[in-house]
Amino acid sequence: MELSKIVIGGMRFADREVAVATIRAAIDAGFNYLDTSPCYCRESEEENSESWVGTAVNHPDYRDRVIISTKCAPGDGGFGLGEFKPEGGFGVRSSQQLKQVFNQSLSRLNMDRVDFYHLWTTHTLEQLEEAMKPGGWYEGVMEMSDKWDHLGVTTHGNPDTITAFLETGKFETVTIPLNIINRTRESILKYCLKKGIKVIAMNPFSGGFLAQIPELKELALRYLMSFENVYPLIGFSNVEEVEYAKWIQDTMKDWTMSFDEMIKRSKELLKTDDNTCTSCGYCQPCPNDINVGASLSYYNIYKYMHQESAKAAFKEKQWEDGLRLDKCTYCGLCASRCPNHLPLMDIIKEANEILYK
Ligand code: SF4
Ligand code: SF4
Incomplete structure (x- = not known):
């Protein structure tokens, strides 16, 4: 299945009911990739993003129309290598720990397998080395290769570090922070396009700041939509936000503002x-x-x-x-x-x- 241009982030749902309604509305709108993690919206072992995603998509009308992605990290969410915290998916340093956390995700999702698995919050070369060491994250994920189809990496690293990650040839997608006022990683887009690596852009509204001015919100999304191999990841929290994103997508064909004009106008705003x-x-x-x-x-x-x-x-x-x-x-x-x-x-x-x- 080809990725839809806009993809779904599973990190901003208020509760199970809202999550199910929002995810199904997003799939009905044609957004077909859903990114979750062991720590998103985590209230308990039963109530968390992964289990809500499972409830929303384990349904004959939905499962075949969506690509599910989850993940875990050798690091601590920042630049360090943390202790093993399986419930949130952090500090996964051995193949055994990887299997435990991966199986935990499958159990919460109530699925036998996922479409994508991501090396998560990996920002430095040291963290990558830790993931790739013998008996580590990568070895574990390869031992579970019958449980996933594609691998990706999610990082806040700088462009050189991201390029080094992608040069390993292990990852088909890279998820990075990118938005109209934080363009520090734009320089890797050309490389990714050449290599056929899809770029999933997280933080499209800069933590919600850009959404506070309607015109800026529109520019922020249209800026990301204008790149050929960029897929804006929107952490939808309700159905209205899904409808807004669908409107942006449907009207991109009529959008005439150039890239430079969008940047200029965002500065004016x-x-x-x-x-x-x-x-x-x-x-x-x-x-x-x-x-x-x-x-x-x-x-x-x-x-x-x-x-x-x-x-x-x-x-x-x-x-x-x-x-x-x-x-x-x-x-x-x-x-x-x-x-x-x-x-x-x-x-x-x-x-x-x-x-x-
Ligand atoms: S001046 Fe710039 S390069 Fe030097 S330490 Fe400060 S931020 Fe870093
Ligand atoms: S505008 Fe200047 S200071 Fe800002 S990121 Fe670019 S090079 Fe650095």
């Missing part, structure tokens, strides 16, 4: 004439593993969209995406590489003052 960071990622890598573009996307939301909550979101996500802006030593390397010639030392200083306050 962010109400700034300042030359702002577009999160293009060209300033990477940073010797302190800071993802300047990702960090400054929170700063931009706070400063230009006047969203106070960007500060809390930034603090909560300090483990992710190289957001430790406080580790900056002001070496100037990023500024020397920025194609927008941003006064980055001043901007990083101000961002540090604002975001950690």
Whole structure:
């Protein structure tokens, strides 16, 4: 089955009833790939995203129309290698642990097999090495190869790291954060297109910020829809959101705004004439593993969209995406590489003052 252009994220359902209605509406709308995980919406062993997905799709009208994907991680969700936490699918370091977590997912989903299995939240080469070591994650997943059809990887790594992951030749899809104000990983799209690797774009509305201005919300989704091999992953939380995405999909054929015009208009909506960071990622890598573009996307939301909550979101996500802006030593390397010639030392200083306050 070919992937639909818009795919379904299973991480934002309020309860079982909403999950079942939303998932079925999304499949009826033609969205045919559903991404879940052991930790999404987890209230208990019985009530969680995987079991709700099972209830929604184990039905003669639905199972054959949807690709199911779940996953587990050798890491701790951030950049480390955590302890084994099977209920959430983290710290899966041995083939035995992989089998335990994979079987747990099958049992919650009430399925014999899944279509996709993902190496999850793997952001660094060290985490990849851990997954690929003898007796580790990969060996376990290969021992269960009768239980899945395709492998993918889900990562917040930088473009070079992602390329190294994909060069292993093991993965058919890569799931990465990508949106109109966090474009740090756009540079891998060409590589993926050449290699026939599908790019699943998570975080399309930047944690919901972009959805707060209707025109920006539309631009955010249409921006992702405009790439040939990008599949926006939307964490639908209700049927109305499904209907909105279907409308976007159905009207893409009439959409005439160019890519550059969309970027320009999104900046206008962010109400700034300042030359702002577009999160293009060209300033990477940073010797302190800071993802300047990702960090400054929170700063931009706070400063230009006047969203106070960007500060809390930034603090909560300090483990992710190289957001430790406080580790900056002001070496100037990023500024020397920025194609927008941003006064980055001043901007990083101000961002540090604002975001950690
Ligand atoms: S100035 Fe800061 S963010 Fe930029 S490369 Fe140096 S340490 Fe990294
Ligand atoms: S600081 Fe410059 S190079 Fe770095 S992500 Fe932002 S716009 Fe791109």
